[in-house]
Every structure is written in C-alpha cells, then in structure tokens.
Amino acid sequence: MMKNDELKLEVKNLLQELKNYVENAHASGVIVGNSGGKDSAVVIGLLALALGKEKVLTVTMPCESKEQDRKDALVVAETFGVRCINVSLDNAFIALKQSIEAAIEEKLDSEPIVNMKPRLRMTTLRTIAQQKNYLLMGTGNLCEIFVGYFTKDGDGACDYNPLGRFSVEEVYQIARFIGVPEIILKKAPSDGLGKLTDEEKLGVTYDQITEYIVTGKTDVEAARVIARKHKATEHKRHMPKIYERITKLTWR
Numbered sequence: 001m002m003k004n005d006e007l008k009l010e011v012k013n014l015l016q017e018l019k020n021y022v023e024n025a026h027a028s029g030v031i032v033g034n035s036g037g038k039d040s041a042v043v044i045g046l047l048a049l050a051l052g053k054e055k056v057l058t059v060t061m062p063c064e065s066k067e068q069d070r071k072d073a074l075v076v077a078e079t080f081g082v083r084c085i086n087v088s089l090d091n092a093f094i095a096l097k098q099s100i101e102a103a104i105e106e107k108l109d110s111e112p113i114v115n116m117k118p119r120l121r122m123t124t125l126r127t128i129a130q131q132k133n134y135l136l137m138g139t140g141n142l143c144e145i146f147v148g149y150f151t152k153d154g155d156g157a158c159d160y161n162p163l164g165r166f167s168v169e170e171v172y173q174i175a176r177f178i179g180v181p182e183i184i185l186k187k188a189p190s191d192g193l194g195k196l197t198d199e200e201k202l203g204v205t206y207d208q209i210t211e212y213i214v215t216g217k218t219d220v221e222a223a224r225v226i227a228r229k230h231k232a233t234e235h236k237r238h239m240p241k242i243y244e245r246i247t248k249l250t251w252r
Contacts, residue, residue: 014046015049016050030057031059031129034058043139045180047137058073061124063093079181092120118151140163142164142165142213143213148232148237169206
C-alpha cells in the first residue's frame with residue numbers, strides 16, 4: 001500500500017509518462033476496452049487526465065456478457081467524459097466457434113471457448129486502433145500478471161500497460177484518488193467470463209498474491225498455488241521464444 005505522498009508522486013509521474021509515450025509514438029489518441037470494472041476504469045481515468053478526454057476512445061464488446069457490465073462501463077465513460085462505443089461480438093463469436101468445431105470435427109473444450117472472447121475483443125481493439133492511428137492501452141494489474149491471470153494474445157496484448165506495476169490494493173488507491181465511481185469499486189473483481197469472481201477462480205486472494213510478491217511468503221497452501229501458477233505462466237510474460245542459433249550469421 002502506498003503512502004499518500006507516494007501515491008501522488010506515482011500518479012503525477014504516470015500521467016506524464018502516458019502523455020510522453022503517446023506523443024513520441026505520434027499517435028492520434030488511445031483506445032481502451034471498457035469492461036465496467038475497476039482496472040479499466042482506472043486506466044480510462046488516467047488517460048483522460050493525461051491526454052484530455054477527446055483523445056480517449058473506450059469500447060464495450062459484449063460477448064455473451066452481463067448487461068450490468070455494459071451499464072457500468074457507461075457510468076465510467078460518463079464520469080471521465082470520454083467517448084464509449086459498442087461493438088457486439090455475439091454473432092462473430094458463435095460463427096467462429098461453429099466454424100472451428102466443424103473444421104476439427106470435435107466440440108471445443110470450455111477453456112478454449114472462454115479464451116476466444118478476449119482474443120476477439122483484442123482483434124476488435126487492434127482493428128479500430130490501426131484505423132484511427134491510436135495506441136492500445138492495457139488494463140492488467142501486477143497481481144494478475146504475476147500469476148498469469150490473463151489471456152495470451154487477448155487482454156494481455158497491448159501497446160502500453162499503465163497498471164502492470166501496481167497491486168490490486170494500490171489500484172484501488174489510485175481509483176479513489178482520481179475519482180472512479182464507488183459503484184465500480186464495490187464490484188467483486190471478475191473477468192466477466194463466468195459466474196465466479198477472480199479470487200474464486202484463482203483459489204487465492206489478491207492480498208495473498210501481493211504478500212507473496214513483496215515478502216516471498218504467505219499462507220502455506222496459497223504460496224504453493226501462487227508459485228505454481230507463476231512458474232506455469234512464465235511464457236505469458238515474455239516475447240515468443242526464439243531459437244538461439246549456434247552458427248554465426250554471415251553475408252554471402
């Protein structure tokens with residue numbers, strides 16, 4: 001948890017870095033997936049403060065989703081005065097799923113089906129970003145990244161991730177500091193891809209993950225789960241592995 005002066009310093013520095021990053025990339029603006037959750041709300045708020053609300057485009061992308069999430073996303077957009085558009089992915093998701101199952105002649109398992117959704121959303125965001133010369137902003141926090149709680153080539157893909165070094169508790173601190181609505185902060189953290197909360201899916205709490213990151217230990221069983229997840233998802237936190245050749249590259 002950050003002290004008040006540390007919080008102010010980090011937010012001030014982050015706002016300046018966001019501004020510089022977008023300007024140096026000669027981007028016309030930024031785009032963010034607006035889930036109606038705390039992480040995307042914080043990123044949207046930070047971007048509006050750093051760049052001005054007119055340069056921030058948010059997108060809701062329902063895909064067999066809860067209607068409440070879209071309503072919450074609109075609250076976030078209205079709070080920070082940014083534009084929010086809607087791209088429904090229901091039909092695309094069903095069509096792609098059916099096409100893949102027909103090609104491989106078997107039903108997809110539940111996990112590949114669930115991960116299709118964030119990957120379709122990323123395709124949507126990337127397409128709009130390229131069309132408008134925008135940078136795509138990520139929303140994953142430190143705890144999620146540490147245990148690999150994100151979809152590879154889905155919500156884990158972005159041009160810049162403002163929250164990747166902040167724990168869940170610190171994200172809440174930033175959220176309250178910049179004025180994220182309390183209705184958003186009261187929601188139990190969830191990826192919106194099922195009925196369970198994040199912590200129910202992970203089998204550990206975010207506090208335990210943070211404690212493990214900071215001290216190297218926590219509840220014994222939780223520590224075992226966290227260490228296993230961190231090791232198993234190492235590939236998610238790096239660029240694709242490239243073969244290291246043993247002969248030297250030469251020119252003709």
